[in-house]
Amino acid sequence: MSKELLTRYFSKALLGRIAIFGSTFCFYISTVIVRWVKTEGLALESEFLVFGRFLLGFLIMAVIFLLKRELPRPRQYHFLLGRALGNTLAVFCLYKAIALTTVAQSNILNMTYPVFIAIFSWFLWRTGRSLLEVAMTFVAFAGIVLVLAPGEMSFDWNSLWGLASGITAAFAIICLKFAREQNDTETVLLVMFGVGAIFLFLGFYQKFHLPDGREFLYLFSVAGFGVAGQYLLTLGYRYVTAAEGGIISSFIIFLAAILGPFVTSDPALTLWGWAGALVIFGTDTYFIVRKSAPAQDK
Template sequence: MTTHQNHHRPMLALVIRLGAALVLSVMLLLVKLASESGIHLAEILFWRQVPTVALIAAWLVATGGLARLQTRRLGKHGLRAAYGLVGMALNFGAVTLLPLAEATTINFTTAFWAVILSALILHERVGPWRWTAVLLGFGGVLIITQPGDGHIPLLGALVGLGAAFMIALISIQVRDLARTDEPLSIVFWFSAFSIPVLGAAMPFVATAHSPYQWSLLAGLAGFGLLGQLLLTASLRYGAVASVIVMDYSALIWATLLGWMAFDLLPPATTWIGAPLIVSAGLIIAWREHTLGKTPRSPAVAAQEPNP
């Protein structure tokens, strides 16, 4: 099979991306269960990161590919790791503060933040279609959260929006790093820089765990790494603008998992607001595609793998 054929299998890309959405939804469920079992957020983050460095390093040693980690931009990787830690902490924090379906829905606002940042930081021209989509999407957030009078804690909503903002900001950094370094290197250095920081906190937050708690930590680490690999694989066979539609299936998985694990279904406000947010995200992706932008445009790049 030719290289061209290998890299243009859209149906396979869609299936893989659908699997990634399911796997990452399970990871977030395990994060929530781990937090509710009494494990500190910093320790959850630590065990999410450790297997990434260990497995990537082991694989590269076995295949003689350690040279792939060479970089002349360690400072940029360090900055990306600092932002990434904040983003991951906010993302996991939102899951612990909010129901799974609502946390997942608010996370979809990443695309809206990416449009705003592309205009403010990269000075890209954003037309009425995307600005309208941004307003529509944040209108959906207001419907879901009903500030001051809803079932969603204000702190949880703010943490979720902060997580989405950080992912959008990090996507611009990853876009820049990808000009010179390959994705495997970016993933490795993020974990390598963040593990010492999280490790320094371990003496203050780590506690003895039951077998159940260790199974949760092992599961979230494994599902997190698997989800990352599936996200990357989906982009090998299809463009971001084509496969991101499957990302919104995470709302279905999160709703089902929340119902099975906590006997909790979203209220009517979420069923009204979520379609607005999803529709707005799809409008942005469609507009990026019709404008002929590359798959690494900031608004679309925000949907790329971002460990």
């Protein structure tokens, strides 16, 4: 490989890594603002915040198609719909978890999706069920228990929202794997944001209202950082492998655990909570490298 090709390769790889780190930061800031909405006592329900994110994403993707003067040509509708509904539920459950528990715990539990991708694949394809993989699954669940009940094994039922976000994210990513086979990225995102916005409006329109200036600022900030994170993640995966991108994205576990007490006034993780976070990060890394799953759900 020539020096010029090496330089070009590493420049693109560096761009990809920076983009994915940027997406991780954007996703984290989005969740922090969701928590601020709760602590500030604003009349913005989790459903409204998720709707704002999907509506903004749909409008941006629609403008992109208009500028390109192209029409979307979706194929494999069942996988596109599965991706859209799974992602909508994942973000909804994540935002509910943040409103009811802590930013750190919610983000850590959301990052359990690689484990559930592995579990789902056992039943869908009946492959990859090695003894080591089964053992790592049990280790991962031990980490999940430590995060769910970090203080003297006390359990908060609201924590299950965070775990549900990880499970539904896994389902959405599996659907994404198949949807990508015959659809470009722009089409997948347009359908995902559009179907998600419609689903949320039909289900929760009674919780929506015309926000005042302060509420609109928070609503737009949550949506803007969420959509920016999705765009940077999509950009980053053009230049890095799925395994490398997934591991970089998993660093949100440490970002949330370290910064949580400072930016949201949430209680710091206990020793058991930190142990659970490290276990989840370790098992995430194992399953991401083994499966090389496209980790694009937050």
